Amino acid sequence: MKKxxxxxxxxxxxxxxxxxxxxxxxxxxxxxxxxxxxxxxTGAAEGGINAALKEEDDWKDHAYDTxxxxxxIGDQDAIETMTEEAPKEVINLENMGxxxxxxxxxxxxxxxxxxxxxxxxxxxxxxxxxxxxxTMYEQVMKRGVTVYDEWHVTNxxxxxxxxxxxxxxxxxxxxxxxxxxxxTVFATGGMGQVFEHTTNAVSCTGDGMSMAxxxxxxxxxxxxxxxxxxxxxxxxxxxTEGCRGEGGILYNNKGERFMYEYGYAPNDGELASRDxxxxxxxxxxxEGRGFADDTVHLDLTHFxxxxxxxxxxxxxxxxxxxxxxxxxTEPIPVKPGQHYSMGGIACNAxxxxxxxxxxxxxxxxxxxxxxxxxxxxxxxxxxxxxxRLAGEHAANNHLTNVSTKSVEEAVKDERARIDSLMDGTGxxxxxxxxxxxxxxxxxxxVFRDEEGLMDALETIHEARxxxxxxxxxxxxxxxxxxxxxxxxxxxxxxxAEAVTLGALERTESRGAxxxxxxxxxxxxxxxxxxxxxxxxxxxxxxxEDVEIKEYKPKARSY
Amino acid sequence: MATTQETQRSEPATAEGKAELDVFRYIPEEDDEPHTxxxxxxxxxxxxxxxxxxxxxxxxxxxxxVRHSCRMARCGSDAVYINGTQRLACNTQVSELSQPIDVExxxxxxxxxxxxxxxxxxxxxMESVEPWFQPDHxxxxxxxxxxxxxxxxxxxxxxDCIWCGACTSSCSPAATDSDFPGPAALAKAYRxxxxxxxxxxxxxxxxxxxxxxxxxxxxxxxFNCTEVCPKGISPTEAIMEMSRDAVKEKLRFWR
Amino acid sequence: MSTQKxxxxxxxxxxxxRVTGVGLVVLLGFHFAVEHFIVGAANVTAGNTVxxxxxxxxxxxxxxGQITINMPAFLYQATAISLLGFSVFHGMYGVYNVLMEQDTxxxxxxxxxxxxxxxxxxxFVQGILIFLAFFEPFWQxxxxx
Numbered sequence: 024m025k026k027x028x029x030x031x032x033x034x035x036x037x038x039x040x041x042x043x044x045x046x047x048x049x050x051x052x053x054x055x056x057x058x059x060x061x062x063x064x065t066g067a068a069e070g071g072i073n074a075a076l077k078e079e080d081d082w083k084d085h086a087y088d089t090x091x092x093x094x095x096i097g098d099q100d101a102i103e104t105m106t107e108e109a110p111k112e113v114i115n116l117e118n119m120g121x122x123x124x125x126x127x128x129x130x131x132x133x134x135x136x137x138x139x140x141x142x143x144x145x146x147x148x149x150x151x152x153x154x155x156x157x158t159m160y161e162q163v164m165k166r167g168v169t170v171y172d173e174w175h176v177t178n179x180x181x182x183x184x185x186x187x188x189x190x191x192x193x194x195x196x197x198x199x200x201x202x203x204x205x206x207t208v209f210a211t212g213g214m215g216q217v218f219e220h221t222t223n224a225v226s227c228t229g230d231g232m233s234m235a236x237x238x239x240x241x242x243x244x245x246x247x248x249x250x251x252x253x254x255x256x257x258x259x260x261x262x263t264e265g266c267r268g269e270g271g272i273l274y275n276n277k278g279e280r281f282m283y284e285y286g287y288a289p290n291d292g293e294l295a296s297r298d299x300x301x302x303x304x305x306x307x308x309x310e311g312r313g314f315a316d317d318t319v320h321l322d323l324t325h326f327x328x329x330x331x332x333x334x335x336x337x338x339x340x341x342x343x344x345x346x347x348x349x350x351x352t353e354p355i356p357v358k359p360g361q362h363y364s365m366g367g368i369a370c371n372a373x374x375x376x377x378x379x380x381x382x383x384x385x386x387x388x389x390x391x392x393x394x395x396x397x398x399x400x401x402x403x404x405x406x407x408x409x410x411r412l413a414g415e416h417a418a419n420n421h422l423t424n425v426s427t428k429s430v431e432e433a434v435k436d437e438r439a440r441i442d443s444l445m446d447g448t449g450x451x452x453x454x455x456x457x458x459x460x461x462x463x464x465x466x467x468x469v470f471r472d473e474e475g476l477m478d479a480l481e482t483i484h485e486a487r488x489x490x491x492x493x494x495x496x497x498x499x500x501x502x503x504x505x506x507x508x509x510x511x512x513x514x515x516x517x518x519a520e521a522v523t524l525g526a527l528e529r530t531e532s533r534g535a536x537x538x539x540x541x542x543x544x545x546x547x548x549x550x551x552x553x554x555x556x557x558x559x560x561x562x563x564x565x566x567e568d569v570e571i572k573e574y575k576p577k578a579r580s581y
Numbered sequence: 582m583a584t585t586q587e588t589q590r591s592e593p594a595t596a597e598g599k600a601e602l603d604v605f606r607y608i609p610e611e612d613d614e615p616h617t618x619x620x621x622x623x624x625x626x627x628x629x630x631x632x633x634x635x636x637x638x639x640x641x642x643x644x645x646x647v648r649h650s651c652r653m654a655r656c657g658s659d660a661v662y663i664n665g666t667q668r669l670a671c672n673t674q675v676s677e678l679s680q681p682i683d684v685e686x687x688x689x690x691x692x693x694x695x696x697x698x699x700x701x702x703x704x705x706x707m708e709s710v711e712p713w714f715q716p717d718h719x720x721x722x723x724x725x726x727x728x729x730x731x732x733x734x735x736x737x738x739x740x741d742c743i744w745c746g747a748c749t750s751s752c753s754p755a756a757t758d759s760d761f762p763g764p765a766a767l768a769k770a771y772r773x774x775x776x777x778x779x780x781x782x783x784x785x786x787x788x789x790x791x792x793x794x795x796x797x798x799x800x801x802x803x804f805n806c807t808e809v810c811p812k813g814i815s816p817t818e819a820i821m822e823m824s825r826d827a828v829k830e831k832l833r834f835w836r
Numbered sequence: 837m838s839t840q841k842x843x844x845x846x847x848x849x850x851x852x853x854r855v856t857g858v859g860l861v862v863l864l865g866f867h868f869a870v871e872h873f874i875v876g877a878a879n880v881t882a883g884n885t886v887x888x889x890x891x892x893x894x895x896x897x898x899x900x901g902q903i904t905i906n907m908p909a910f911l912y913q914a915t916a917i918s919l920l921g922f923s924v925f926h927g928m929y930g931v932y933n934v935l936m937e938q939d940t941x942x943x944x945x946x947x948x949x950x951x952x953x954x955x956x957x958x959x960f961v962q963g964i965l966i967f968l969a970f971f972e973p974f975w976q977x978x979x980x981x
Binding site: 058059126129150340453 | 609610611638672
């Protein structure tokens, strides 16, 4: 049994920031993570982190851009908290050593990004996530915070109306252990592996979302899935929005700059918000103006080799190594790919969920600051702003009456559950996973319709049944990834169901969610958050109001 | 991308879209000794070694285990030994390798199982050089520290380290001397050493710390690390620069 | 690393290893040139070796190959002593280094260090004695009979 005041599940940007904050607030804090911190997917983020740093800029403008980007269902008080705290947090990152790119005066550089009224995206070449992740892990090392590395948390311990901690599986030894904590912070990241074509790592399986959901905390706004407009067609690997921020242009097969030509975004063009650009690209493809493999072209050839090497060195390598294309001389083929989950574990701006003792932060959480669509550069920002707030709050308000006994009981139950997974005689997890991923990418993609969504739900229900008898062929206790992937499959099923159900119920189009039957935004009926709750008979859907303050919903165009 | 030093074998892969992989296998509960399993698969265009391993795992042998996550050479999980060189499985094309393709765990690291090695010693080495920002003064602007674009550019490459372990696996002194931090840790130390924001006092202190009897001077300038680094970092040059600086400071005495 | 104490000598030793390394390239090159191209390997005798050490390289007194060279005695002697010193240091420190880098020998670090210091000193002294043996005043000391 391990016991701490604050336990952070997940060691990406948000988790690490929360750990540092909790430690500075004097709590006994530890981290438990299924990957070593530096392997976290935060490291793959490229473009930048937004903050109104400059004199001429104003955090209220940033707030407005974010509200508009969210298509008016972002909670405005939380958004204002985020944008107001942004400059302080970004400078704090720099003071912790993060190596931002610099201008001639030696100050941190900022560039333009999608959906922003001012170039306020602070960046570190095109490896901002990598720099942020490593800087935060360095700070955790500096403070000597305990990290239980390669421990896979399989369940939350919920008893007597509160969260007592978690149960985790030691990947190296196969042991199960209980972790008792007065506050458990879920910073488990996204769920891209629910889809086949995604920028996300193999580890992004929505574990935290699923665990919180089964512990009675709702998943919020899950239908809002961001499809990033520029991912490589063969692998889904991300090509940063920074390319467009630096002046990259999107072309169709007729050589037209379609964002302007066909009026998708007459003002912002390529730098419209991501949902607008993704839909535009796929429309071009559907109308016969795309290239092979449903792609359009992202052209950087007018930049010259020097500029690309200096500011976009990573995508230079990625395009060459993974798509065999040289951005200096050729346009890069790109298509929309799943990238981010605006939805997640429902929580407030301090990270508190409905369940006392449980917090959520980062991509796993839904505060909501991104509403129906997230602006580029706001995800890394969310990690540090709310990471700090959650860490501090958890340190100062953790429960003092949690029960080790409840956790011990839970360990026994989990041991039995995990062992029973080894008894199955049915299919292997990879087959079930593939079917779910395929149907989600086919039917719950950028463009959705009722029939497709219902087909997807049916496939997911079938997959659940198949999962009852899933067969783990590897019987070893040492680093059994067959087993861990089978455990993850349950998370994928829960998340896929919540996404599809939310999408089916929401009969309007807003932000990243687009319905063939209801192509307009409908504020009268749908200015609300979707809450999917777990019951033994399946998910139920409820709705909650959006926090609207000074930015009243209006027509959204770029 | 690192150059490969493959042992000369038969024809290159993907003749008729097939490949043969000889993979190191070892499951502690089941095997007394490590052994090699041969797998044949069909390939697709652009297939990487990681793709191949996953395909084998999903279609033929679900016990085959390799750490991996991002698939884009950023997380550093999947450093392995392919045809005699340390490579990342996810950015090594099957089509560029001679067959049969040998896949083994990183040399000189303890094997936990199959291609999964014990990384804790590597992490300890990284931590031993105090790899966190230690400025010896407050920011001049009251907000961020100033840093010239040139200085930022100087550390650009070394900042790219993904902790994959390839370099340390290829280093002779690191193999036998556990007090020697190894190329990754020393390159990380260099990243801070060259960062002008830390200030002169910290720079001096870092250099002194690295000048211990098992520090920077243990480097044999083999350049193995430089050859295998998937991010194009040259730890050897970083170490040599710090060594030269240290000696220059000593010689300054006489000037 | 941060737990190890800084070393005062490690940097000097590293530097000297490189200086002697470069030095050896030059000195060994010179030595090979003298033996193989100036004198000619077949022409070396104990007698003319003694002459070279005591008198340096003097044109005309030697059977020359393609190259002729003048070198006063003290300079030639200096190259001989340097070659001795550099080789002892470079060779001994090199081997010492490799042993120092073995975890398995870590417990014996101090004894090994002292051994090498003593052994290197002994080698150097032996070399000096051999050198001195070329000079007449010392023949009394080293009476071969």
